[in-house]
Amino acid sequence: MRALRIGFLLGFRQVQRANFWTTTLIIFVMMLTFLNLIAVSGILVGLIAGSERAVQDQSLGDIIITPLDNEEKIIQTETIRRTLDTLPEVSSYSIRYQQGAQITANYKTRRDFNIEPNEVGARVRGIDPVAENAVTALSNYVVEGEYLEPDEAGYILIGALNIDRYTAGFADITGSLTDVYPGDSVRVTINGASQEFTVKGIVDAKAGDVASLVYLPEKELRRLSNSSSRDADEIAIRLADKSPATGVAVKSILIDQGLDEFAKIRTFQEALPKFITDIKNTFNILGTFIGAVGIIVASITIFIIIFINAISRRQQIGILKGIGINRSAIEIAYVLQAAFYALMGSALGILITYGFLIGYFDANPIDFPFSDGILVAEPIGTLYRFIILFIITLFAGLIPASIIVRQNTLNSILGRK
């Protein structure tokens, strides 16, 4: 207790009387270290989190219902629809029908039958344009032309990945349509039945399959595929509260009502493609590794700062020992200094992260090809990183102080080696 009191007095006064700019510089370095710890791994994880968010917002919704493993369609789709209509937690849902199709363009102007036709194989998603827009805001992703109007017929939306000017060199692999623009006619062929549609818009988005699909009003798709069944391929559900906990709760309600006998019910997290989860885990490991390097750099920085500080006060340390101040008190003084630098640097880092960076990246996500990268800094993760940084900083302060304090008292006083 005595050592702590004296250590606190010495440490506090050293910090108080230290050169303002030196202290500012040290705190700045600590702040950068903290930001490196939080922001670098946060952005790496944020790339995938951005992708997840995009998949949730643009494709899967908060809960996704798909056919059981041994079924091709969702059984009792109408029963599920009626149940969803009764749940206040559900803000909207979109019943989707899907079919494989061949899309052909420019067939009217094709003169030479020796060259390949301008066509592409694609999945057609039959939607209620209003319901789909309520769940995924699909109209926001129309990059050319316009979105489908309710109850109109004869129009189609084409995903950008089916059009060569959007595929950026991947056309040879995926196949694509050339010279197709809104207003052009395309022929959709499903199981040998064909119908001509006018391209109303081109849809492009980074998430999931949004840009690879072709969209028709569901009535048109069922008519073309000659299907009288109302059983759907997917039901994407948007909840009023998008939090994972609500998703789990609503899924439980649906299961309690016996709907899992008709279809597979999954929250968005459960339905995420495995590669996203794998990349997320890999980036987490990478972020932790970069963070660990950051911590090592921070501890070496603190070590050097405290070592220089202690060695420049070696004579003073000798005198303190000479007049009877014990080793612990002197060591505590330097550990407290290190703690002060770590606390101030981390506090500034936290302020910048939560007060500015997260909001900034949310508003201005980093434009990556597969996602809009945001900064993810979960408070609990930040707390763990802070605790690790703080503890390591204390040791980085203690070790050099201890090295100097352990030196012979008289040699320290006289400045002898």
Add this chain to the structure above:
Amino acid sequence: MDIIKATNIHRTFGEGSLQAHILKGIDVTVRSGEFVAIMGKSGAGKSTLMYQLSVLDEPSQGDIEINNVCISTLTESERTAFRLTTLGYVFQNYALVPDLSAEENVMLPLLMNGYTWDKAKDRAHHSLDNVGLEGKYTNLPAELSGGEQQRVAVARALSGKPKIIFADEPTANLDSVSGTQVIDLLVRLHKDNGQTIVMVTHEREYAMDCDRIIHMEDGQVTNIEHLK
């Protein structure tokens, strides 16, 4: 009664052909309440002797007993605690902590001795008053003259009421006026409190108020001069 008893003290530095034999078998005793000066030319070994007697260094050979405690049996931490409770120091370069005010410098050993903050502060103020530094409590060392800094050092040495005060050339860095003031202060404290003081100096005029002068030359005591 002898408060310091040093027997056959040797101190060597280095090894082999580079070995320097600084103290060569010194026997010294200091009685309780005595004011002793150690004098000698530069390199005579007077400071080295004082470091042995003041438990700042360990002799290569020989025994030192202070206040009936055999110093060679103490561990490093026990020696630190012993210095805190039994000895006081005045160094030639004042040896104040530059970040602490005058009162905080004086309070340090008191706090280490277990005084409460308020009690330590009262005691520090009293000690500073005693050395003529009323109103300078909150001044940093850099805001004080050399003489004033040395008086803070004396106040710090005295504040814990140690049994022995060691002063290593306390006037070395002071002008003659300040030097005389510090010596007068030590003499007064010795007279008023009966404090045992061991002082190293190379100026005879500062040693004239001592009880004894131990003269040294080439690592040996050459003469003991009794002044009183």
